Amino acid sequence: MTPRWRTVAQASGLAAPDGTTRPTIFAEMTALAHATGAANLGQGFPDADGPAWIREAAVDAIRGGANQYPPGRGIPELRAAIAAHQLRHYGIELDPDREVLVTAGATEALAAAVTALAGPGDEVVTLEPFYDAHAAVIALAGATHVTVPLRPSSGGFRVDTVALAARVNERTRLILVNSPHNPTGTVLSDAELDAIAAAARRVGAIVITDEVYEHLVFGARPHRPIATLPGMAERTVTISSAGKTFSLTGWKIGWATGPAELIEALTAVKQFLTYSGGAPFQPAIARALTEGDPDIAELRNSLAARRDLLIAGLRAAGFSLVEPDGTYFVCADASPFFTAEVRDGAEFARALPALAGVACIPLSAFCHPGSDTAGALASWVRFTFVKDEATLLAAIERLAQLTPRPTH
Numbered sequence: 344m345t346p347r348w349r350t351v352a353q354a355s356g357l358a359a360p361d362g363t364t365r366p367t368i369f370a371e372m373t374a375l376a377h378a379t380g381a382a383n384l385g386q387g388f389p390d391a392d393g394p395a396w397i398r399e400a401a402v403d404a405i406r407g408g409a410n411q412y413p414p415g416r417g418i419p420e421l422r423a424a425i426a427a428h429q430l431r432h433y434g435i436e437l438d439p440d441r442e443v444l445v446t447a448g449a450t451e452a453l454a455a456a457v458t459a460l461a462g463p464g465d466e467v468v469t470l471e472p473f474y475d476a477h478a479a480v481i482a483l484a485g486a487t488h489v490t491v492p493l494r495p496s497s498g499g500f501r502v503d504t505v506a507l508a509a510r511v512n513e514r515t516r517l518i519l520v521n522s523p524h525n526p527t528g529t530v531l532s533d534a535e536l537d538a539i540a541a542a543a544r545r546v547g548a549i550v551i552t553d554e555v556y557e558h559l560v561f562g563a564r565p566h567r568p569i570a571t572l573p574g575m576a577e578r579t580v581t582i583s584s585a586g587k588t589f590s591l592t593g594w595k596i597g598w599a600t601g602p603a604e605l606i607e608a609l610t611a612v613k614q615f616l617t618y619s620g621g622a623p624f625q626p627a628i629a630r631a632l633t634e635g636d637p638d639i640a641e642l643r644n645s646l647a648a649r650r651d652l653l654i655a656g657l658r659a660a661g662f663s664l665v666e667p668d669g670t671y672f673v674c675a676d677a678s679p680f681f682t683a684e685v686r687d688g689a690e691f692a693r694a695l696p697a698l699a700g701v702a703c704i705p706l707s708a709f710c711h712p713g714s715d716t717a718g719a720l721a722s723w724v725r726f727t728f729v730k731d732e733a734t735l736l737a738a739i740e741r742l743a744q745l746t747p748r749p750t751h
């Protein structure tokens with residue numbers, strides 16, 4: 344069918360050439376998992392809801408009348424709680440009235456930030472592989488997406504800092520960072536954060552940092568916001584959300600913090616995206632951020648145990664992998680299982696539900712088609728461990744039935 348008009352979505356590649364919605368690989372793999380009864384280690388959402396007391400707080404808020412438009416910037420209690428959280432955890436001082444914006448999840452904060460601050464002719468630099476929504480909002484802004492590879496090594500997926508220095512130039516308006524990183528589970532090292540900060544300062548770029556997994560780090564090294572590096576507070580917009588931290592991904596309460604003039608620029612766009620939202624969830628998340636540190640610690644510990652379980656299971660099945668320091672995800676090289684029909688990670692991910700009753704996501708889904716990184720990671724797939732232990736154990740038992748190719 345020839346479309347009668349060409350939409351921005353088509354022009355930017357978000358829609359198919361005929362104008363239809365491109366199903367994401369996540370939706371495709373979840374549908375396949377449902378159809379085949381596979382353990383869904385593809386899409387990263389928790390199968391257990393967040394703490395009951397936080398959910399009760401939202402119910403109380405509905406009963407108490409928090410049902411009309413909240414203020415566009417977010418209710419004062421939540422903005423104060425976000426500012427207090429940044430101070431308590433990271434020593435970042437914020438004015439809750441001018442330097443904090445509540446959004447419809449981190450997704451809206453990202454969309455508002457990128458469309459407010461970049462446009463045609465501007466370059467936006469991200470790591471590759473990248474979270475799919477990052478590429479989408481750069482495309483919607485009409486900006487050019489430039490990437491810097493993350494490469495697998497025994498020390499984790501590491502930033503190619505030579506490529507970083509070369510690709511950040513005077514056209515770079517934004518560097519969009521994500522640490523802890525989806526899909527690789529990498530927590531950027533101090534040296535990597537320093538290199539990104541130095542590149543941003545060198546060309547006067549703004550840093551947008553997606554820190555939705557800030558509390559889900561498992562190693563000795565805690566999460567370090569790039570805004571805390573020298574000279575960075577004045578040029579960084581920090582984005583996070585309650586979804587991952589409190590296992591409440593459907594609530595879509597997120598936030599952006601940073602210098603007043605940048606938050607003002609985001610607010611100008613955000614007010615015409617959703618204006619405001621999540622009225623009963625905002626007071627509940629204000630309480631969660633204030634009183635929920637024990638719940639965060641419990642989630643982190645339980646996720647670390649599930650991470651270890653899945654890592655051991657994947658290794659026992661014959662995968663080689665890179666151990667993640669954070670997030671919900673572990674990435675593994677599926678090449679030991681390749682055959683005449685299953686020749687790369689995408690074919691493996693499509694075949695795995697039938698082969699072994701498990702769903703995963705190919706890393707190529709997080710790369711530009713045909714890029715060097717897509718080529719380098721063509722055999723890699725991502726599994727999530729944010730599932731209950733029974734699901735993980737069932738998946739591990741099934742994966743153990745796979746037969747790796749004999750090695751010589």
Ligand SMILES: *Cc1c(COP(=O)(O)O)cnc(C)c1O
Nearest residue numbers: 448449450474525555584586597
């Ligand atoms: C889940 C996720 C988001 C989306 O956060 P919401 O608060 O649900 O909008 C953003 N960035 C990354 C890296 C994610 O994994």
